Amino acid sequence: MSRIAIIGSGFSGLAAACCAAKSGHKVDVLEQHEQAGGRARSFSEQGFLFDMGPSWYWMPDVFDDFFAQFGKQTSDYYTLKKLDPGFQIIFGRDDVLAIPADRSALDELFERVEPGSSRRLKVFLEEAAFKYRTGMQQLVYKPAFSWLEYASLDVLKGIAGSHLFTDVHSYVCRYFRDDRLIDLMEFPVLFLGAMPSKIPALYTLMNYAALVQGTYYPMGGMGRIVEGMQSLAEELGVQIHTGVRVDKIDVESKKAKGVQTSAGFFASDLVIASADYHHVEQKLLDEAYRNYDEDYWAGKTFAPSCLIFYIGVNKKIRKLQHHNLYFDSDFDRHVDEIYTKPQWPSDPLFYVCCPSKTDDSVAPEGMENLFLLVPVATGLEDTEAQREQYFDRLISRIEEHTGERFKEDIIFKKSYCVDDFARDYNAYKGNAYGLANTLRQTAVLKPKLKNRKVANLFYTGQLTVPGPGVPPALISGRIAAEQANQYLKNKR
């Protein structure tokens, strides 16, 4: 039985742990926080239960496939509810698009906004379905060590039909003219951390996820997925050591021998690092063993950081849905202030999650649980005064749209921003979502899943393949564990 040490217990670390344990290895997960889950941790205050990070459950098939490897299903660990509407986009006080779960209702909505557009939507979504299948079956589960992995006829046919060399913005504008429909169709790729004009149109596969598969919610919050994976890992014999910080990966004769931690030395035959890649290389490895130097990271396009407020409100707010996107300001200017001229946004777009609309367990009766998120550039100077200024502006905009005053009814409030990401996750420049999925940072062009100089050191998580997001993190952990397993088999 080989021993594998996994650094970090986010989704990628937990996924790698489950897969490695299933292959018969002894797995230790070392997590610096007292709670597993990484960016998807949760906390409770005054009867409110807040998910700290992810809130959108998209691509349910990826979660299903993950649990199916172990003869399990998601329902063994949590109960999913499909949201209807999936989300709403607020363009102005009386200009709101609520996106229905039902396909014919979606057609009607498109026709109302832009007559004739439902026919084009049909073609758009058929192409998105093709890209989704191509992506899932032929692209994302590869370790991306070499372009040769993509050199089969089927894969090439798939890529050819996936508009890899067109950008999302140009592609969407071929189909729709109304600005609101364009924003709606571009919004899902904002999850991938770059402007729609910089992301390959292959990623309109996300529209298939958003508009065809739909938006789900695990009752009890996203933390239930973490708890489910943690239970599964423990059933498989994984030992999760929380409150244990890894300080160094020990290397001898180009082999990792184990990790030095705040709880002593863990000897291992192989290491999988799921903490932020930059931190692992720059802080835990001697310079001679790093894949990349600081200049490499400085030249990368990072997905944004964000300013978050977790809020408990002592009343119900009628016009909010579970997921609310406030697009009632200049989209291009905000995107410019994230990527082109990094600065605090002058008039931000933002997102409000209100899970208490679906789930009574996340707020006391008659109250509302709110999560406000403003995407911001990485590396910004982060001060309390700056955060506070945005808080007032966001609340005013929600009050304006809902027509309800609730600032005086806020009984709990906590903010989280760039400095917290840097401190809590050792995140490069306080990034929230890892590396952007631009064409030049896709597949083989992403930071490699394997260390080139230390044969038994692998990386996983949102800074390597396939990219940011919970479903990609599950896939990333699985690929890293498969590669680790292959390495250990060959060594025998």
Ligand SMILES: Cc1cc2nc3c(=O)[nH]c(=O)nc-3n(C[C@H](O)[C@H](O)[C@H](O)COP(=O)(O)OP(=O)(O)OC[C@H]3O[C@@H](n4cnc5c(N)ncnc54)[C@H](O)[C@@H]3O)c2cc1C
């Ligand atoms: C605010 C926010 C909202 C998001 N919304 C969504 C969403 O709605 N849907 C979606 O699909 N995705 C969303 N994402 C993205 C998704 O949450 C992440 O891509 C995913 O959770 C990353 O998982 P990971 O395992 O790569 O990294 P992490 O979750 O960061 O896990 C890395 C772990 O390593 C630990 N660690 C770091 N250094 C050390 C060390 N030296 N020693 C020990 N442990 C260490 C950290 O504590 C952490 O637990 C969101 C992310 C954020 C931040």
